[in-house]
Amino acid sequence: LFNPSKNDIEILSTYTDDYGSNWSNPRQIAQTSGRDQGVSLAAIGDTVFFGFRRFANNGDTDDIMGIVSNDRGDRMSKPFVVAEDVCVYDVPTLPSTANGTVAAARTNDFPWVSEDGSKFIMVYSERRHGPAGCLANPNEPSDSRIMATVSSGNGKNWSTPVEVAPNADHGFQFMPVVDCSLGICQIAWWDSLRDSARNLQFLAAQNSDSADAAAQFSQHIPVHGIC
Numbered sequence: 001l002f003n004p005s006k007n008d009i010e011i012l013s014t015y016t017d018d019y020g021s022n023w024s025n026p027r028q029i030a031q032t033s034g035r036d037q038g039v040s041l042a043a044i045g046d047t048v049f050f051g052f053r054r055f056a057n058n059g060d061t062d063d064i065m066g067i068v069s070n071d072r073g074d075r076m077s078k079p080f081v082v083a084e085d086v087c088v089y090d091v092p093t094l095p096s097t098a099n100g101t102v103a104a105a106r107t108n109d110f111p112w113v114s115e116d117g118s119k120f121i122m123v124y125s126e127r128r129h130g131p132a133g134c135l136a137n138p139n140e141p142s143d144s145r146i147m148a149t150v151s152s153g154n155g156k157n158w159s160t161p162v163e164v165a166p167n168a169d170h171g172f173q174f175m176p177v178v179d180c181s182l183g184i185c186q187i188a189w190w191d192s193l194r195d196s197a198r199n200l201q202f203l204a205a206q207n208s209d210s211a212d213a214a215a216q217f218s219q220h221i222p223v224h225g226i227c
Contacts, residue, residue: 001026011036011052015073030067030079035060038110042120046072049155051082051113051122061085064111064124068155082111082149082158087127087134089144089174107175116180120151123164123176123187146173146189164189 001010012026030036035055042049050067054060064083069076088109111124127134128143147161164187165173176189 009035009037011039011050013050013073013076029076030065036065038108040111040113040122042113042115043072044115044117044120044153044155046070047153047155048073049113049115049120049151050076051111053088053108053110053124054079062088062109064122066122066155066158077156080156082122083124083147083161086124087129089125089127089172109174112177114178114180114185116183116185118153118183120153120155121148121178121180121185122151122158123148123178123189124161125174125176125189126161144172144174146176146187148178148187 001012002008003010010028011030013029014023014026016023029039029050030052035057037053037055039050039052041051048069050069052065052067054063054065056062061084063081064086065079066082067076067079086109090108091106109125111122113120113122115121124147125144126147128145145167146164148164149158149161151158164176172192173189176187178185178187180186
């Protein structure tokens with residue numbers, strides 16, 4: 001909910017006990033910097049986990065946050081950080097939409113949550129880090145990868161995020177979703193790996209030797225694994 005009087009964005013929760021015929025009064029589940037968006041939730045028994053994005057604002061960094069309710073959403077825990085200072089893959093509206101030769105995803109980085117009956121899993125995308133830090137300039141190609149983190153059934157203890165599909169080549173992976181059934185989880189996402197030639201062309205323009213440029217850039221692309 002956008003609150004124009006406060007110029008902030010609030011995440012609200014409402015629940016039903018009669019299969020959707022009647023709903024409780026909506027109430028705000030978290031009060032952070034006032035820029036909370038992209039909520040996704042899953043439940044294991046009476047434990048409900050809410051994952052959402054806190055946008056950088058008022059001294060806060062871009063973080064993936066969590067809230068837990070142990071009574072099906074009646075009472076909420078205080079918000080806590082799952083992944084701090086994320087190098088988010090945000091692509092805003094292009095400055096000149098009249099230019100038909102330029103295209104962009106026009107997306108923000110939000111988490112997606114599911115559960116397999118005993119554990120919670122959350123996925124989101126994150127940009128690569130370069131020599132000068134986060135490669136977040138939408139006018140320059142960089143890279144993004146899908147990250148996954150897992151929590152025990154209490155929804156409070158989360159593992160260190162790891163890459164879902166490690167790939168040393170250039171390309172963007174973004175807008176992930178995850179769903180689990182019978183102990184098996186499937187993750188799907190948008191992937192622009194085949195557009196990597198454009199990235200290499202950009203790097204070549206910054207250096208007379210395209211091979212050296214690509215090699216210099218690839219030194220800053222870490223690779224991790226997940227089982």
